[in-house]
Amino acid sequence: MRQRLIYLCKFYLFTVVLFIIAKIIFMLVNHEGQSFPVGDVLNVVWHGLSLDLSTALYVLIVPFLATLVSLWWDGRWLTRILHAYNLLVAIILTLAFVADTSLYPFWHFKLDSLCLQYFDSPAEMRASVSGLYMTVRLIVLIVGVALVYKLYQRIPLWHKAPTYRSGATAGSILLIPLFVIGIRGGLDESTTNVGQVYFSQNQFLNHSAVNPLFNFVTSFEETSFYVPDYEFMSEDERHAAMEGLYFTHSIAPDSLLRTQRPNIVVILLESCGGIFTEDIGHRKDVMPQLNQLTKEGVYFANFYANSFRTDRGTLCTWSGFPSFPRSSIMKMPAKVRFMPGIAMSLKNAGYRTWYLYGGDINFTNMRSYLVTIGFEELHWKKDYSTEEQRSAKWGVRDDITFATLSDYLKTQAPTDPADARGPVLAGYSTLSSHEPWDVPTHRLDDEVLNAFNYLDGCIGDFVSEMKQSPLWENLLIILLPDHGYSYLGVEPTHPEHDHVPMLWLGGAVKAPRRVEQLCNQTDLPATLLGQLGIGHDEFKYSRDVMSQGYTYPFAIHTYNNAITMRDSTGFAVFDLNADRTIVDESTDSEALLKKGKAILQTAAKDFREAK
Numbered sequence: 001m002r003q004r005l006i007y008l009c010k011f012y013l014f015t016v017v018l019f020i021i022a023k024i025i026f027m028l029v030n031h032e033g034q035s036f037p038v039g040d041v042l043n044v045v046w047h048g049l050s051l052d053l054s055t056a057l058y059v060l061i062v063p064f065l066a067t068l069v070s071l072w073w074d075g076r077w078l079t080r081i082l083h084a085y086n087l088l089v090a091i092i093l094t095l096a097f098v099a100d101t102s103l104y105p106f107w108h109f110k111l112d113s114l115c116l117q118y119f120d121s122p123a124e125m126r127a128s129v130s131g132l133y134m135t136v137r138l139i140v141l142i143v144g145v146a147l148v149y150k151l152y153q154r155i156p157l158w159h160k161a162p163t164y165r166s167g168a169t170a171g172s173i174l175l176i177p178l179f180v181i182g183i184r185g186g187l188d189e190s191t192t193n194v195g196q197v198y199f200s201q202n203q204f205l206n207h208s209a210v211n212p213l214f215n216f217v218t219s220f221e222e223t224s225f226y227v228p229d230y231e232f233m234s235e236d237e238r239h240a241a242m243e244g245l246y247f248t249h250s251i252a253p254d255s256l257l258r259t260q261r262p263n264i265v266v267i268l269l270e271s272c273g274g275i276f277t278e279d280i281g282h283r284k285d286v287m288p289q290l291n292q293l294t295k296e297g298v299y300f301a302n303f304y305a306n307s308f309r310t311d312r313g314t315l316c317t318w319s320g321f322p323s324f325p326r327s328s329i330m331k332m333p334a335k336v337r338f339m340p341g342i343a344m345s346l347k348n349a350g351y352r353t354w355y356l357y358g359g360d361i362n363f364t365n366m367r368s369y370l371v372t373i374g375f376e377e378l379h380w381k382k383d384y385s386t387e388e389q390r391s392a393k394w395g396v397r398d399d400i401t402f403a404t405l406s407d408y409l410k411t412q413a414p415t416d417p418a419d420a421r422g423p424v425l426a427g428y429s430t431l432s433s434h435e436p437w438d439v440p441t442h443r444l445d446d447e448v449l450n451a452f453n454y455l456d457g458c459i460g461d462f463v464s465e466m467k468q469s470p471l472w473e474n475l476l477i478i479l480l481p482d483h484g485y486s487y488l489g490v491e492p493t494h495p496e497h498d499h500v501p502m503l504w505l506g507g508a509v510k511a512p513r514r515v516e517q518l519c520n521q522t523d524l525p526a527t528l529l530g531q532l533g534i535g536h537d538e539f540k541y542s543r544d545v546m547s548q549g550y551t552y553p554f555a556i557h558t559y560n561n562a563i564t565m566r567d568s569t570g571f572a573v574f575d576l577n578a579d580r581t582i583v584d585e586s587t588d589s590e591a592l593l594k595k596g597k598a599i600l601q602t603a604a605k606d607f608r609e610a611k
Contacts, residue, residue: 003158004067004172010155012060015093018148019052019211020045022097027208029101034204047199048209050185054192055214057182059089064179068172070158079157090149093213098141100212110194111212112219112334188360194218194333195365201376203337206368219334227327230604232597241598244552248537250530251549255510256298260532261423262476262508263413264346265405266524268317268429269455270310273484274499276452281496286449289460290479290501295512297477297505300545302518304555304566305483305498311364313482313521314429318342318373320525320542322603325561325576329607330369338610340538341373342525346425349534352376352412355427356405358384358396375427379404397439398432398458406465415470423474429482430455448487463505473507478528480521492559493583495571518553518567519545541603556596565596 023044062085070078100111185192197209233241274280278291279301306316307323311330316323319339329335343353354377361367361380370378381395391397405428413424432439432455437447439454459479466472480502490497502524519527523543529536530544543550554567561576570586574593586592 004070007155007157008060008063008067011063011152012056014151014155015056015059015089016049016052018093019056019213020049022093022101022212023048023208025097026101026104030104030204030208032105034202036202036205040200040202040205043199044205044208048197048211051192051194051197051209051211051214054183054185055211057179059093061179064172064175067158068169071169071172082157083153086152087145087149090145090152094141094144094148096213096216098137098144102137104207110207110210110215110334112216193331193362193365195368196362198368198371201371201374203372206371227324227329227604227607229608230597230601232601233594238598238601241594242602245554245595245599246541246543247547247549248526248540249549250526250536250544250547253530253544253546253548255531256504256513256546257476257508257531258510259417259474259508261350261417262474262506263409263423263426263471264351264476264478264528265409265426265428266317266342266478267405267459267480268310268314268427268482269459269479270430270433270482271485272433272452272455272481272500273487273490273497274501275485275487275490275496276449277501280499280501285444286452287456287459289456289463290503293459293463293479293505294501294503297503297509298513298515300502300504300515300517300519302516302553302555303480303500303502304518304520304557305481305500306521306557308483308492308557308559310429310482311366314366315339315369316521317480317482317524318427320522320536320539322522322541322556322599323558324600324604324607325558325563328364331365333365333368333372335607335610336365336369336372339369339373340525342528343370343425343427344374345525345529345534345536345538346532347374347376349532350422351425352422353425353427354379354408354412355429356401356408357381357429357431358392358398358401359394359429359431370427379408392432392438393436394431394434396431398430398455399440399461401428401430402458402462406462409466409471409475410469413471413475415474417474430458432458466506475506476508477505478524479503479505480524492557492562492564493573495566495585498555498557498564515545517545517550518555519543520555540606541599554592554595556599558600563593563596563600565592567592567595 024041027041027044063082066078066082096111103111181187183192194210194215198206200206276283276286278284279294284291305313307313311328312323315321315330318341321339347353353375355370355375356379359381361378367378381389384396388396388400391400405426408426414421433451437451439451441454441457442450443453444450463477466475481500484498484500486492486497522541523545525539526536526542526544527546530547536542554565557564562573564573569588569592571583572581572586572589572592573583574596575582581589581593
């Protein structure tokens with residue numbers, strides 16, 4: 001058994017070393033136009049290692065099974081299978097490395113399943129490169145396969161059967177959980193994904209850290225998140241239906257702020273539906289602090305979430321892009337890079353950007369998305385002590401992370417607007433108001449309501465602390481949920497399901513105010529940037545609701561293959577699976593839902609064509 005374990009270890013380590021060498025070669029070949037110190041090569045190797053270790057375990061599965069079979073039935077045929085497998089692995093790995101390294105200068109993203117589309121157009125492929133280019137790559141591929149195969153072949157196999165077969169078999173089977181955990185990437189909620197290796201504002205370094213074989217294979221899995229065409233109508237009809245729905249300029253916006261360069265904190269409140277508040281849900285007991293604060297700041301009373309999941313709602317908020325019913329853009333790193341972001345716009349205006357999340361920031365590729373849209377620093381679960389990481393099922397509970405946010409602002413946010421360091425943008429996603437509702441307080445008997453009551457206490461304590469700080473005078477705090485929540489019959493088809501509170505607080509706010517305009521989560525980028533006097537043309541689906549150009553208020557929401565729309569005519573829901581209207585509370589639901597379909601079709605078209 002010892003010989004077999006040595007063989008598996010050598011096979012595994014050699015595969016990992018190949019991945020590391022491939023990263024270095026990738027950086028050397030594609031370094032033109034890239035500026036980075038030598039130390040960043042080590043950073044790429046280190047940050048990409050977790051993905052390499054997981055991918056190498058996939059490659060090790062066949063050798064592991066072969067060693068297991070050999071405990072009872074060894075022979076020349078098994079050796080031949082392993083030799084053939086070595087050749088197959090050599091071909092696959094070398095082909096992935098060569099293709100990835102060669103295609104990157106053209107695509108500027110990692111090897112994925114999109115490359116297969118080009119096999120339908122071989123003429124275009126040949127026209128893109130010279131014969132010499134192809135010849136050199138073919139030679140490198142052949143030599144690479146031969147070299148990798150030879151090195152795999154040099155890993156010595158076992159020479160004898162074990163003395164205790166039953167014990168050796170039992171020991172081998174006990175290794176299976178290690179395979180599963182290693183491939184999965186640990187025991188946390190998130191599984192191994194591309195986003196976990198992102199570490200830099202330099203996308204070339206992030207891409208260099210990504211394992212091309214893993215990226216290619218998982219890109220097929222992402223086809224389940226692929227955005228369909230949504231061909232509801234002709235192009236002429238679509239253009240006509242989209243007329244006047246969105247605009248990209250702020251026209252003499254009604255001013256809400258005393259200053260155009262405040263320190264800004266945007267807090268996404270996990271699942272915080274309006275049904276838990278007094279104004280929307282007529283609940284005084286659940287979130288009394290938030291209820292009171294709505295009277296102290298700018299409260300958007302007719303604000304609606306765009307989606308039903310955190311990954312979608314986060315992207316809607318920061319990028320102002322509509323959500324798709326069954327597709328998560330955040331899980332598609334190759335497309336995320338085309339998304340605009342509030343953080344990038346503010347960064348270009350002199351802001352320093354920072355994001356806080358108490359959970360696993362690799363979940364749903366959140367890390368890669370946040371880095372791509374302009375967040376320079378990320379603070380997450382792994383930055384806390386082991387005890388703090390275990391304070392809640394999803395990670396670090398909210399009272400601890402709110403304290404982190406407070407500490408960051410006190411040390412990094414300038415109290416003087418003229419401070420040479422520039423203002424800060426702090427993004428923050430809470431997590432405790434989520435199943436399994438494991439919060440440290442027990443004020444309400446209902447565990448769901450109690451969790452939101454706990455969140456409310458955290459909000460109240462944080463705002464009170466900021467009020468007593470010199471930071472308050474130049475601070476803008478924006479509170480809004482990532483999405484609504486289904487509770488006690490308020491399901492996605494209910495008109496109030498996606499009705500959520502958005503509140504602007506702080507000394508930077510001119511005066512308390514209630515904004516009645518109907519609007520969407522995606523309207524935050526244009527509305528905020530409009531208040532700051534910063535252009536927002538790149539946010540094609542975000543409207544400045546305080547602008548005089550905001551003449552047609554409406555809100556769209558998508559969930560699990562359905563569209564909900566609302567405007568002055570009422571509310572309607574269209575089920576894409578059933579291909580019919582399932583809720584009709586509008587005086588003109590056909591026209592209303594046609595606009596929703598046009599938005600979905602247009603957004604999908606823009607998404608597919610982004611390059």
